[in-house]
Amino acid sequence: MKMAKENNVKLHGMWASPYVKRVEIALKIKGIPYEFVEEDLVNKSQLLLQYNPVHKKVPVLIHNGKPICESLVILEYIDETWKNGPPLLPQDPYKRAKVRFWTSFVEKELFENLLLVARSEGEAQEKAIKVVFEKLQLLEEGLKDLFQGETYHIDGETMGILDIVLCSLFGAHEAQEEVLGVKFIDPEKFPLVCSWVTALTEVTAVKELRPPHEKLVAVLQFIRQRALQASAA
Amino acid sequence: MAQEVKLFGMWASLYSRRIEIALKMKGVQFEFIEEDLQNKSPLLLKHNSIHKKVPVLLHNGMPIAESLIILEYIDETWLDNPILPRDPYDRAMARFWARFIDEKLIWISWDAFSSKEEDQGKAIEEACKQLKALENELKEKEFFGGDTLGYLDIAAIMVASWFGVMQEVMKVELLTEENFPILCQWVGKFVDCPIVKECLPRKEKMVEFTRVLLKDFLASK
Numbered sequence: 001m002k003m004a005k006e007n008n009v010k011l012h013g014m015w016a017s018p019y020v021k022r023v024e025i026a027l028k029i030k031g032i033p034y035e036f037v038e039e040d041l042v043n044k045s046q047l048l049l050q051y052n053p054v055h056k057k058v059p060v061l062i063h064n065g066k067p068i069c070e071s072l073v074i075l076e077y078i079d080e081t082w083k084n085g086p087p088l089l090p091q092d093p094y095k096r097a098k099v100r101f102w103t104s105f106v107e108k109e110l111f112e113n114l115l116l117v118a119r120s121e122g123e124a125q126e127k128a129i130k131v132v133f134e135k136l137q138l139l140e141e142g143l144k145d146l147f148q149g150e151t152y153h154i155d156g157e158t159m160g161i162l163d164i165v166l167c168s169l170f171g172a173h174e175a176q177e178e179v180l181g182v183k184f185i186d187p188e189k190f191p192l193v194c195s196w197v198t199a200l201t202e203v204t205a206v207k208e209l210r211p212p213h214e215k216l217v218a219v220l221q222f223i224r225q226r227a228l229q230a231s232a233a
Numbered sequence: 234m235a236q237e238v239k240l241f242g243m244w245a246s247l248y249s250r251r252i253e254i255a256l257k258m259k260g261v262q263f264e265f266i267e268e269d270l271q272n273k274s275p276l277l278l279k280h281n282s283i284h285k286k287v288p289v290l291l292h293n294g295m296p297i298a299e300s301l302i303i304l305e306y307i308d309e310t311w312l313d314n315p316i317l318p319r320d321p322y323d324r325a326m327a328r329f330w331a332r333f334i335d336e337k338l339i340w341i342s343w344d345a346f347s348s349k350e351e352d353q354g355k356a357i358e359e360a361c362k363q364l365k366a367l368e369n370e371l372k373e374k375e376f377f378g379g380d381t382l383g384y385l386d387i388a389a390i391m392v393a394s395w396f397g398v399m400q401e402v403m404k405v406e407l408l409t410e411e412n413f414p415i416l417c418q419w420v421g422k423f424v425d426c427p428i429v430k431e432c433l434p435r436k437e438k439m440v441e442f443t444r445v446l447l448k449d450f451l452a453s454k
Contacts, residue, residue, distance in 0.1 A: 054333060054366050068325045070332060080321040093309035097297045104299060105283065138283055 009034040010062040012048055014041055015211060016219040018111075018168040019071040020059040025164050026078050028205035030085030072103065075161045086158040102142060103162045109135045111169055117180060118220060119227035129182055136190050143192040159203055167200040175216035179224060238263035239291040241277050243270055244434055245442045247394055248300040249288040251387050253432045255304050258382065259311040301331055304384055316384045327377070330370055331388035338363050339391055346403040347450070353405070360407055367392070368416040375422065382426060390433075392416065393423045398439045402447060 011027065011034050013020030027034050039048050039058050051060045051067035061068045063081070068074050079088040089096050113135060116128040159167070170176075170193075173185040187194040200206060240256065240263050242249025256263050268277055268287050280296035281289045290297045290306065297306050308316045317324050338360075345353065345360035367389070371377060377385035396408040397420075410417045423429055444451070 054363075055337075063322075066322055068322070068329070070329055073325050073328045073332065076328065077321055077325040080324065093306050094292075094295055094297070096309065097302050097306040100302045100305065101297070101299055104302065142283070 007032075008062075008064050010037055011035070012037045012039050012045075012051065012060040012062070013058045014039050016216070017058055018172075019057075021171075021209060022071045022164050022168045023059045023061060023074050023078070024209050025159065025167065025205050026075050026088060026161075028209065029088070029159055030078060030082045032078070032082055032085070072107065072161070072165070075164065079161075088159075088161050088164070090160070098146060099160060099162050102139070102146060103165050105135075105139065105142070106162070106165050106169060110139070114169065114176075114184075117182070118176075118224050120231075121228060132184060133189070136184060136193060140190045140193050143196065147192075159200065159205070163196075163200055163203075166197065167203075167206055170197045171201055171206060171210065172216045172220075173197065175213055175220055178217050179220040236262075237291075237293050239266055240264070241266045241268055241274075241280065241289040241291070242287045243268050245439060246270075246287055247390050250390055250394075250432050251300045252288045252290060252303050252307070254382075254387050254390070254428055255307045255316055257428045257431065258314050258316065259307060260313065261307070261311055301328075301335065301388065304387060308384070316378075316382075316387065318378070318383065326370075327383065327385045330367065330377070330385050333363075333367070334388055334391055338367065339395070342396065342399070342407060345407055346399050346405050357405070357407060361412060364392075364408060364413060364416065368413050371415050371419055376419065382423070382428075386423060389419075389423070390429075393420045393429075394433060394436075394439065397436060398443050401436075401440050402443045402451075 009027070009032055011020070011023055013023070013036060015038065024036075037047075039045060041058070044056060048058070048060065049056055051062065052058075052069045055069060057069070059069075059071055059074060061074045061077070063077075068077050075088060089099055110132065113128055113131045117125055117132060120128055170185055177183050177185075185194050185197050201210075238256070238261055240249070240252055242252065242265060244267060253265070266274075266276075268274060270287070273285060277287065277289060278285055280291060281287075281298045284298060286298070288298075288300055288303060290303045292306075292310070297303050304316060317327060341356075341363050342360045345356040348356040370385075374380075376382050377389060392408070399405075400407060408416065408420075424433060
C-alpha cells in the first residue's frame with residue numbers, strides 16, 4: 001500500500017492583498033490544494049500573530065503545521081518543495097539570479113513607489129508618479145536584456161516568480177488608472193511591459209483569482225482616503 | 234573554460250564582505266576590485282546600471298548584483314561547502330531572517346542610533362525587540378547555519394560588525410552582552426572564524442570611516 005505523504009496547506013491571507021495574491025497564483029499554478037483562511041487585518045487573529053510575530057502580516061503559508069512568512073520567501077519555498085508542477089524559477093543559476101534581481105526591483109522600486117502615489121496628493125504625488133515612470137523605463141530596458149531576443153513566451157498556464165510579482169502589482173492597472181487618474185501601463189511609453197502585463201492577465205490562474213473590478217476600485221479608494229486623512233490629521 | 238571571477242566592492246562595505254566570505258568558503262579564486270564610491274568606475278556603472286552599487290560579482294563576464302542574490306548564485310554555481318541548508322523549510326527560514334536583517338533590523342536600529350533624545354527611548358526599545366527575535370533564532374546552535382557558518386551568518390555580518398561600529402560612533406548602547414548574551418556570544422565566534430578574520434576590516438578603521446561618513450549628521454546633533 002502506498003502511503004500518501006501528508007500535505008496539509010493553509011494560506012492565511014486577505015482577498016485584496018497583492019502579496020497574498022502572489023502565493024495564491026503560485027499554489028494554483030503548481031496545482032497545490034489549499035485552504036484559504038481570510039484574516040481581518042484590522043482585527044488580526046491570535047493565530048496570525050502567533051505564526052508571524054515578527055511582521056504580523058499576511059500572507060502566511062502553513063505547510064503541515066509549519067509557518068512560512070514573506071511572500072517572496074514563500075514562493076521560493078513552494079518551488080523547492082513541490083517539484084512536480086511547472087517551475088517558478090529557471091534552472092540555470094545565472095538566469096535565476098537575473099529573475100531574482102528583477103523581482104527584487106519590481107518589489108522595492110515599483111511597488112513601494114506606486115504605494116506612495118496611492119497615498120499622496122498634490123506635489124508629493126506628482127513626484128512619486130515621476131519616480132514610477134522612471135522605474136518603469138528602467139524595467140522596459142531591462143526586459144530587452146532579460147528576454148534577450150528570445151521571445152518571452154507565456155503559454156497561458158504557467159508563470160514564474162517575476163511574472164507573479166509583476167502581475168500582483170499591475171494586474172489591477174485598470175482599477176489603478178480609474179482611482180489615481182494616471183495611466184502607468186501605457187503601450188506607447190512601455191510597449192514591452194504593457195504587452196507582458198496584458199499577457200499575464202490572461203493566464204488562467206490569474207483570471208480565476210482576480211477580484212471584480214469594482215471591488216478593486218473600492219479597495220484602492222479606501223486605502224487612498226485613509227492615507228490622505230491620516231496625513232492631513 | 235577557465236573561470237574568471239571578479240568582485241567589485243569597497244573595503245568598508247559589509248555587503249561586499251559577505252561575498253568575499255562566501256567565495257573564500259567555497260575556495261573560489263577571485264580578483265577584488267576596490268571601488269571609490271565617490272568616483273564609481275565605468276565598469277561598475279555598466280555592470281550595475283540599475284543601482285550603481287557594490288558588490289557586483291562578475292563571473293566569466295556575466296554580472297550579478299545585490300548581495301543576497303549573489304550569495305544564492307554562488308551557492309548554486311559552486312556546489313562544495315553549501316552555504317544554504319538543504320531542507321526547503323530551513324532554507325525558507327534562512328532567507329526570511331536574512332531579509333529581516335536587511336529590510337527591517339538595520340533600519341529600525343538606525344532609527345535607534347540616530348533619533349533625537351526624546352524619541353530615542355522608544356526607538357531603542359523597538360530595536361531591542363527585533364534583535365531579540367533574531368537572537369531567538371540562534372537557539373542552541375553554534376552558528377545560525379548549525380555547526381559551521383552558513384548563509385544567515387554571512388548575512389548577519391551586519392550584526393557582528395555594524396552594530397559595534399555604530400555604537401561607538403553614535404554613543405548609543407544597543408547590542409549589549411547583558412541584554413543579548415547569546416547573540417554577543419555568536420558575534421565573538423563569528424569574528425573569530427579564520428575566513429571572517431581575513432575579510433573583516435579592523436573595527437577602529439571602520440569607526441573612523443563611519444565618523445567621516447556621518448560627519449554632517451554628527452555635527453548637527
